[in-house]
Amino acid sequence: MSHSVGQVAGFAGITVRTLHHYDEIGLLVPSARTTAGHRRYTDADLDRLQQILFYRELGFPLEEIAVLLDDPAADPVSHLRRQHHLLTARIDQLKEMAAAVERAMEARRMGINLTPEEKFEVFGDFDPDEHAEEAERRWGDSAQYREAQRRAATCSKEDWKALRREMDEIHGAVADRLAAGDPPDAPAVTALAERHRLFISRFSYECDHQMHCRLGEMYVQDERFTATYEAIRPGLARYMRDAIAANAARAADAG
Amino acid sequence: MSHSVGQVAGFAGITVRTLHHYDEIGLLVPSARTTAGHRRYTDADLDRLQQILFYRELGFPLEEIAVLLDDPAADPVSHLRRQHHLLTARIDQLKEMAAAVERAMEARRMGINLTPEEKFEVFGDFDPDEHAEEAERRWGDSAQYREAQRRAATCSKEDWKALRREMDEIHGAVADRLAAGDPPDAPAVTALAERHRLFISRFSYECDHQMHCRLGEMYVQDERFTATYEAIRPGLARYMRDAIAANAARAADAG
DNA sequence: GGTGCTGCCTCACGTCACGTGAGGTGCAAG
DNA sequence: CTTGCACCTCACGTGACGTGAGGCAGCACC
Numbered sequence: 147m148s149h150s151v152g153q154v155a156g157f158a159g160i161t162v163r164t165l166h167h168y169d170e171i172g173l174l175v176p177s178a179r180t181t182a183g184h185r186r187y188t189d190a191d192l193d194r195l196q197q198i199l200f201y202r203e204l205g206f207p208l209e210e211i212a213v214l215l216d217d218p219a220a221d222p223v224s225h226l227r228r229q230h231h232l233l234t235a236r237i238d239q240l241k242e243m244a245a246a247v248e249r250a251m252e253a254r255r256m257g258i259n260l261t262p263e264e265k266f267e268v269f270g271d272f273d274p275d276e277h278a279e280e281a282e283r284r285w286g287d288s289a290q291y292r293e294a295q296r297r298a299a300t301c302s303k304e305d306w307k308a309l310r311r312e313m314d315e316i317h318g319a320v321a322d323r324l325a326a327g328d329p330p331d332a333p334a335v336t337a338l339a340e341r342h343r344l345f346i347s348r349f350s351y352e353c354d355h356q357m358h359c360r361l362g363e364m365y366v367q368d369e370r371f372t373a374t375y376e377a378i379r380p381g382l383a384r385y386m387r388d389a390i391a392a393n394a395a396r397a398a399d400a401g
Numbered sequence: 402m403s404h405s406v407g408q409v410a411g412f413a414g415i416t417v418r419t420l421h422h423y424d425e426i427g428l429l430v431p432s433a434r435t436t437a438g439h440r441r442y443t444d445a446d447l448d449r450l451q452q453i454l455f456y457r458e459l460g461f462p463l464e465e466i467a468v469l470l471d472d473p474a475a476d477p478v479s480h481l482r483r484q485h486h487l488l489t490a491r492i493d494q495l496k497e498m499a500a501a502v503e504r505a506m507e508a509r510r511m512g513i514n515l516t517p518e519e520k521f522e523v524f525g526d527f528d529p530d531e532h533a534e535e536a537e538r539r540w541g542d543s544a545q546y547r548e549a550q551r552r553a554a555t556c557s558k559e560d561w562k563a564l565r566r567e568m569d570e571i572h573g574a575v576a577d578r579l580a581a582g583d584p585p586d587a588p589a590v591t592a593l594a595e596r597h598r599l600f601i602s603r604f605s606y607e608c609d610h611q612m613h614c615r616l617g618e619m620y621v622q623d624e625r626f627t628a629t630y631e632a633i634r635p636g637l638a639r640y641m642r643d644a645i646a647a648n649a650a651r652a653a654d655a656g
Numbered sequence: 657g658g659t660g661c662t663g664c665c666t667c668a669c670g671t672c673a674c675g676t677g678a679g680g681t682g683c684a685a686g
Numbered sequence: 687c688t689t690g691c692a693c694c695t696c697a698c699g700t701g702a703c704g705t706g707a708g709g710c711a712g713c714a715c716c
Contacts, residue, residue: 244492
């Protein structure tokens with residue numbers, strides 16, 4: 147029926163001290179005490195604790211959580227709605243950060259440098275207008291800096307050359323299929339897409355079909371990647387994306 | 402070429418004090434100072450700051466971040482890989498939390514109560530074996546508590562009754578289609594699924610097709626929901642899920 | 657050439673959400 | 687009966703900054 151601090155702490159994955167603290171600041175005052183002064187938490191207290199931990203996980207300060215939970219106009223359902231909203235927003239933000247990391251990895255793999263604006267913009271607090279004239283003299287424009295970047299990315303010159311050679315080979319083969327007029331979902335083309343994916347997985351980072359598709363989208367949407375592919379052969383960026391998508395669809399059907 | 406504290410702070414969306422702090426603890430010491438003692442941050446410093454903010458966002462303590470970044474055996478690519486790994490892990494965790502919230506919302510909507518274990522298990526630190534005997538006397542088993550829950554969820558008795566009536570009507574209509582032998586993707590059935598979705602959106606929480614599909618999965622995977630549907634008519638849980646999926650596919654094709 | 661403003665500096669104490677003992681109590685088992 | 691365990695209440699420590707206080711550097715304007 148009612149529970150001790152230790153039980154609640156173990157149950158909720160927090161420490162006893164945390165419960166003491168929440169009691170001290172009035173955020174979660176146990177509904178009862180034993181004659182010996184031991185805290186006793188009821189089921190309603192646990193419900194409240196669950197809400198507290200949820201909002202805490204989402205980064206709310208404890209005082210604010212108290213305000214939210216003590217709001218008499220807020221029923222449990224409205225809390226759930228708000229939590230769901232906050233969660234999806236946070237998930238989207240993290241997905242953008244993950245996409246930024248993927249961009250950075252892919253850029254490194256292909257030897258492209260990102261501008262500093264792009265480096266920070268994933269953190270959200272970034273307003274491009276705020277430093278318009280600052281953006282002019284781009285930090286990454288020194289050849290010396292680019293060289294340092296490149297050296298850091300290169301394990302050894304020979305490794306790097308081998309990677310370039312294989313990548314160029316794949317790109318060239320895909321460009322040939324495009325020139326030959328093959329559709330992007332032709333078996334020969336999706337096979338090349340698969341080889342592209344496996345190549346990345348082996349030498350750079352684990353790349354499943356979903357991530358590979360995101361890369362493909364990037365090739366047409368990010369002008370730096372588009373430029374790289376269009377330089378090999380006009381239309382190759384889109385063709386690569388479509389081939390990657392077709393290969394993913396093929397794999398999904400097979401699996 | 403090099404930047405002042407104010408510039409960097411504005412750029413990265415942090416305060417000047419934070420940069421001072423990172424300087425104090427040796428996490429990010431600017432490469433240079435002017436004769437007046439003003440901090441000057443180079444491009445390499447900004448790269449490091451970006452890494453710092455990334456790891457900080459992922460919840461690392463500053464001291465640990467310093468260790469990570471000062472590890473001579475860690476090249477930039479390994480950082481990116483680790484960050485991507487951490488991000489996807491965090492995203493998965495938040496997705497599970499969101500799913501738990503969806504379960505809670507749907508449970509409330511359908512008048513089912515979750516056990517306290519289920520309430521806390523999304524926080525991850527939860528080990529079911531750890532309190533096996535504790536699980537026996539489930540907190541939610543008191544009729545009094547369930548009643549309190551139900552009262553809290555109910556805006557007014559009449560509202561609640563109206564909702565029940567409409568929901569029962571939809572469920573009954575779907576059960577009839579199942580009894581009639583209609584396939585789940587029959588227009589009449591997907592129309593009912595769409596009505597179900599809109600009903601939830603109107604009276605409970607915004608429910609797009611994607612979320613609706615997750616709900617459908619829940620109906621067959623979560624025994625409490627399964628039991629609720631099977632009680633209406635055997636096979637209805639799966640039938641609902643398939644109808645919902647078919648309706649979502651139909652909407653995707655149309656859109 | 658003073659005056660004021662802005663941006664930077666260095667202490668140094670405040671805060672939030674706890675962590676970490678120190679020292680004492682209640683009670684069930686050996 | 688004492689040993690052990692879980693609980694209690696101070697009370698100070700900590701991490702990651704926030705928030706002034708008091709002061710210097712350079713530039714604009716009167």
